[in-house]
Amino acid sequence: QLLLQESGPGLVRSSETLSLTCSVFGGSISKTTFYWGWIRQPPGKGLEWIGSIYFSGSVYHNPSLNSRVTISVDTSKNQFSLKVRSVTASDTAVYYCARQGYYGYDVFDPWGQGTLVTVSS
Amino acid sequence: EIVMTQSPATLSVSPGERVTLSCRASQNIRNGLAWYQQKPGQAPRLLIYGASTRATGIPVRFSGSGSGTEFTLTISSLQSEDFAVYYCQQYNNWPPITFGQGTRLDIK
Numbered sequence: 381q382l383l384l385q386e387s388g389p390g391l392v393r394s395s396e397t398l399s400l401t402c403s404v405f406g407g408s409i410s411k412t413t414f415y416w417g418w419i420r421q422p423p424g425k426g427l428e429w430i431g432s433i434y435f436s437g438s439v440y441h442n443p444s445l446n447s448r449v450t451i452s453v454d455t456s457k458n459q460f461s462l463k464v465r466s467v468t469a470s471d472t473a474v475y476y477c478a479r480q481g482y483y484g485y486d487v488f489d490p491w492g493q494g495t496l497v498t499v500s501s
Numbered sequence: 502e503i504v505m506t507q508s509p510a511t512l513s514v515s516p517g518e519r520v521t522l523s524c525r526a527s528q529n530i531r532n533g534l535a536w537y538q539q540k541p542g543q544a545p546r547l548l549i550y551g552a553s554t555r556a557t558g559i560p561v562r563f564s565g566s567g568s569g570t571e572f573t574l575t576i577s578s579l580q581s582e583d584f585a586v587y588y589c590q591q592y593n594n595w596p597p598i599t600f601g602q603g604t605r606l607d608i609k
Contacts, residue, residue, distance in 0.1 A: 417598075427537075427545065427588055429598040440596040443502075476544055485551060486592035487535040491544035 382407040384492035398464040402477030410435040414481040420473040507601035513609040524572040524589035533593025540585045
């Protein structure tokens with residue numbers, strides 16, 4: 381059974397960089413049929429796709445984040461990572477990682493349990 | 502960017518009732534639509550993909566339909582564990598992948 385687990389600081393100061401890692405257990409991140417995605421959810425609000433990465437390093441980002449985002453992959457550690465620069469209070473959210481490509485469709489399954497990141501001033 | 506609009510925002514229903522949730526896309530997305538269920542404090546759970554195909558382990562009371570710009574998720578007989586927030590997601594034309602704002606199912 382594939383499991384994903386997010387890790388990283390739960391508190392980030394405004395204007396600094398948010399950094400999270402997603403560790404993948406029970407399967408290889410290098411499997412060719414999947415992307416690996418980041419999605420976030422501000423408290424009490426809906427879901428926002430941040431971006432997705434292929435094991436080769438090919439990345440797609442959400443343009444709404446204005447190029448503040450870097451997504452990278454480390455196949456040797458079976459992990460992928462997210463950095464969001466110049467954070468503000470609006471970046472406060474639960475951040476999820478997920479596998480994208482269920483049965484060849486660009487949907488997310490499974491998801492990590494999520495990690496709350498709070499941006500403080 | 503394709504905008505996904507869900508309606509209603511909140512629906513109050515009784516256990517055992519049949520309920521239909523709607524999702525509209527701002528452009529034709531063919532059948533590139535998924536539905537997720539999210540309970541408080543949990544990650545979303547994939548229910549439906551390809552507009553109408555149930556994911557592994559999803560009960561048959563969940564069904565999806567539609568194509569193009571209009572989609573529905575139907576729960577044939579609501580169980581207590583179905584009270585949650587439901588999101589639609591389009592993946593026909595990405596990036597970006599986009600989600601609807603969600604429909605909350607409350608117990609009447």
